[in-house]
Amino acid sequence: MRMEARRLDQAIRPAAAAGHFYPSEPGLLRTMVDNLLNGARAASVTGGPPPKALIVPHAGYIYSGLIAASAYVRLETAFPLVRRVVLLGPAHRVGFYGIAAPEADCFETPLGYVAVDEASVEQACTLPTVFRYENAHAPEHSLEVQLPFLQRVIGDDFSLVPLVVGSAQATDVARVLSLLWGGPETLIVVSSDLSHHLDYHSAREVDERTSAAIESFNEEAIAPGLACGRLPIQGLLQIARQKGLRARRLDLRSSGDTAGPRERVVGYGAFEFS
Template identity: 40%
Template sequence: MPSTKSETVRPPAVAGRFYPADPDRLRRDVQRLIDEAGPVDEPLAAAYIAPHAGYRHSGPVAAQVYARLAAHRGRVKRVVLVGPSHHAPLRGHAAAPYTGWETPLGLVRAAATAVVGSSRLPHEAEHSLEVQLPFLQVALGDDIEVTPVACGMSQTPDTARVIAALLEEAGEDAVLICSTDLSHYHDQATAERVDAATAEAIRSLRPREIAPQHACGVHALRGTVAWADATGRRPRELARATSADTGGSPDRVVGYPAFAIDFPAVTDR
């Protein structure tokens, strides 16, 4: 579909590269991924960690998150998205100054935030939050709002406080999605070893042990893990894979995580 020409609507930056630009194919592909991951009958978690590579490679792992959200369609009204700024240097946190985000499936409404300031530059070409949107549209329908926030260089306690404030502002019908991939461009065996250590740091609530070279969304991820620790929640691994698991070369892979985060009494069922 043609891009909306508006200063207040953010057009898709990676449609046709990270995911299909054709709306029928996109909806069909995302629905297939969700169907293959589900149905999942479990309580809605407060937060999830999802990858953000091209759907061809990270889609099956991301779908583990969205199959769980799809089971609560109609309940989730707002999604707080946190992730990295790959293309623009950023210190601290920046919301997106848009009233909506366009994808080939239509417009996703954006809810403003008073928690952090906004900046267009970190969001204009960024894919890490954009690629979550078609999944959200298929899983949750059109009646949702998003609050996308880019997390740049920051102290982990500061990011944890920002996440807590964003969720408090968003209300009871909100969930958090932290967007990150894991290690980049190792061989398959090395990536599996490195990513296993990162996954253990996430599960064990040890954000300091998550190295910048082991997660491209490291600041958002560290802050999410620290927020989980501060609120008594624990991350539970849903899936983990690499690009080699979906047909990529085993000599130079990227790792992908999926976690649910909530109180142990919920997630350990």
Template identity: 40%
Template sequence: MKYRQAAVAGQFYPAEPGLLTQQLTHYFGQAPSVHIIPKALILPHAGYLFSGEVAAKAVSLLRNRPSGYRRVLLLGPSHYVGLNGCALPRSDRFITPLGEIPIDRIGIEQLLNRRLAIASDMAHQREHALEVELPLLQFCLDDFLLLPVVVGAASPEAVCHLIQAIADSDTLIVVSSDLSHYHPYVDANRIDTDTRSHILALDPHLAPEQACGCDALNGLLAYAKLMQWQIKCVTHTNSGDVMARVQARGPRDDEEVVGYASFALY
């Protein structure tokens, strides 16, 4: 049995199971905001202080499906390893402070055999974009298989084909992506408003300047358009708004911020 250990527990989210459960209990304390049963989610991946609540509001919609999901196809960007195409782990289980998540080895072999991805533990070893979503999913779902995909430089068509090869009625698709990075607050709001409008239009032509997970996100948007899915922005914010709230002050127009938004596709 080969394990991928948590890489950013204690940095992006609490490493102590009790503290993590307490934080997640707070996030999921309210009933889902709308009665959407998601087929896919788009979630931010910053530290929980900044984007945890934004992600949780979308993840809470999973409770609208009583039968749960057999598998989660989780895609996100490569922050640490130069990568062309998509990378799958060799691990059998991913570990978080909330326990083990079994990897869908059959699904992984299907993708490898069809040459839709490569195997690379290095791409997964330090990657936080996938990891930070896992405790949120564990908290809201019963047992599920995980199929984690780190997406490097890849066309929307390539990612769409990968999703098509795996997607079924019992698979939840999750794409991990933040929005713009380190623009002054006013500029960031303008850029992110425009990006959200493109996402809501299922436009698979986002650039890295708009969303750091644009390659995975474009593939999902292409697939959603093909399937004629609907989409809703659940909520959004940015790091400037978060810090203003934490420090009980107004946002600073010249503060460089990162944008976060969550979406449900159905």
């Protein structure tokens, strides 16, 4: 939704991570995202059909931005088909059981506003584990940090189905995705980092195993602690397997690769499903 097109009576979920995870100044943010996309484009995996679903990391852009960009450049083959993005990420700050849908009409970033697909949210809320809970969205960065990439790659004219996953079952996520799967106009994005606070070499070993589990649709091998978005990933793997999709790794690194040597690192992976 273009900034000037927003109605004055709309409820806005304001940007909470701007100035922390990514620049708050629109020009700086636009330049940073474009540079990340250009860097990823030069080394991108090519060929194959456009992705139906992506797994992307959600740390600060200086840490995981290039890994996330390796997934988003793959959307250039899908543009301009994508008009709805179903975006799921884990809850970091608010504890609850189930899957939280927003009450807001649009999400704000420094690049403008993204309209919430109200009809799809209403549809998702017909499931017993999905409910409106704005408190889960207000401080949550895992969804927000994906929006500037989407705005730069597929433009302003898409709607968003933002869902924060709390303590739930992977089958709950799979049910939501099945309900909202749609056709080529719908993109699924799961926001998740991988291992946390391991030494560099241990993180590489652990993340390699997690990556292999994702690529082989072995969701049971993704144990708690191996990915902060474990439940959204597992739910995606369940439905993607049912739909006959193939998984492909696009990038796998850690903050030790992107931000220099450090005692403990966080792992990041990017994957596409088509």
